[in-house]
Amino acid sequence: MGEHEDTGIRPVIRGEKVVGLVVCGLSWPLRTPIPVEKAKRLLEAASLVAEFLDMESLRVASSRKEWNESELACFLAERSVAQRLFLTLLAEKGIIREEEVLDGLRCNIGSPEYGKREVAVVVASINLNVRKLGKEPLFRIRREITDSGLVRSYELNPKYRDVIRRILRFRQQHT
Numbered sequence: 001m002g003e004h005e006d007t008g009i010r011p012v013i014r015g016e017k018v019v020g021l022v023v024c025g026l027s028w029p030l031r032t033p034i035p036v037e038k039a040k041r042l043l044e045a046a047s048l049v050a051e052f053l054d055m056e057s058l059r060v061a062s063s064r065k066e067w068n069e070s071e072l073a074c075f076l077a078e079r080s081v082a083q084r085l086f087l088t089l090l091a092e093k094g095i096i097r098e099e100e101v102l103d104g105l106r107c108n109i110g111s112p113e114y115g116k117r118e119v120a121v122v123v124a125s126i127n128l129n130v131r132k133l134g135k136e137p138l139f140r141i142r143r144e145i146t147d148s149g150l151v152r153s154y155e156l157n158p159k160y161r162d163v164i165r166r167i168l169r170f171r172q173q174h175t
Contacts, residue, residue: 008023008050009021009022009023009043009046009047009050010022010140010142010143011036011039011042011043011143012027012029013036013039013143013150014033016035016036016150017033017034017035017036018030018033018034018035018036018038018039018042019033021042021043021046023046023050036145036150039145064134064135064136064137065134065135065136066135066136066159067135067136067138067160067163069163069167071133071135072160072163072164072167073167075129075130075133076164076167076168076171077171078129079126080122080125081109082105082109082118082122083122083125083126084168084171085104085105085108085109086101086104086105086119086122086123086126086154087126087138087156087164087168088165088168088172089101089104089105090139090154090156090164091156091161091164091165091168092165094155094156094158094161095142095153095154095155095156096153096154097151097152097153098116098119098151098152098153098154101119101154102114102115102116102119105118105119105122123141123154126138126139136157136159137157138156138157138160138164139154139155139156139157140154140155140157141153141154142154142155
C-alpha cells in the first residue's frame with residue numbers, strides 16, 4: 001500500500017493504524033485513526049477527490065527548495081555515522097527495504113542489537129533537519145501491507161542519488 005498511482009497520495013501509518021494522508025507533500029491528518037484494513041477505501045476516496053482537484057498546483061504550493069551540491073555536502077558532513085551509513089546504503093541501491101538497512105547498519109556499525117527503533121530515529125532525525133532547512137526531502141518512506149504484515153522501504157529522491165553517492169564516497173576516501 002505505497003503511494004497511490006499518479007495522485008501523490010500516501011497513507012501515514014503509526015502502529016497498525018492509518019493516522020493521516022500525505023497528498024502532494026501536504027499532511028492531511030485524520031480526525032480518528034483507522035485500521036490499516038480500511039485504508040484501501042480511504043485511498044480510493046482520496047483518489048476520487050484528486051481527480052477533480054488541481055493536484056499540480058498543490059504540488060507547486062507545497063514544494064520545497066532544491067539542494068545544490070555544496071548544501072548537500074555540508075548537510076552530509078553534519079550527519080552522524082549511522083545517518084551517513086543509512087544514506088550511503090540508500091544511494092547505492094536507490095530503494096532499500098528496512099531489513100536491508102538493519103543488516104547494513106548492524107554489520108557496519110558493529111552493533112548486532114541495532115533494531116527498527118534505532119532506524120526510525122536515524123530516519124526521523126534526517127527528515128527533521130531537512131524540514132528545518134526548508135529543503136526538498138532526500139528520500140521517502142514507502143509502506144506496504146503484505147501477507148506477512150507491514151513492510152517499510154526507503155526510496156532516495158533520484159534527483160540526488162548520484163551527487164549523494166559521489167559526496168559520501170569522496171568523504172570515505174578522505175577520512
